[in-house]
Amino acid sequence: MRQGLVGHQASGQEIQRPWLLGVLAEACAHAGQLDEGLRLVTEALERVQQSGEREWEAELYRLRESCLCMRKAVCSMRQ
Numbered sequence: 877m878r879q880g881l882v883g884h885q886a887s888g889q890e891i892q893r894p895w896l897l898g899v900l901a902e903a904c905a906h907a908g909q910l911d912e913g914l915r916l917v918t919e920a921l922e923r924v925q926q927s928g929e930r931e932w933e934a935e936l937y938r939l940r941e942s943c944l945c946m947r948k949a950v951c952s953m954r955q
Contacts, residue, residue, distance in 0.1 A: 894924045895931070
């Protein structure tokens with residue numbers, strides 16, 4: 877997925893980049909890489925603001941909150 881994102885960016889494409897970042901963020905979250913998932917979803921939301929491409933904005937916010945909840949649960953389990 878990361879290689880696909882790199883190729884997408886290298887081709888000069890920016891359309892659907894927020895969505896692609898969101899897909900990768902969700903995959904990272906499911907793999908337990910919550911900090912990376914949060915970083916990617918934050919980048920996706922920044923791109924939404926820059927580009928005005930808002931089709932996936934609500935889903936990105938949902939994903940961000942989901943990652944935050946999972947991270948909080950993991951932290952509380954460690955205590």
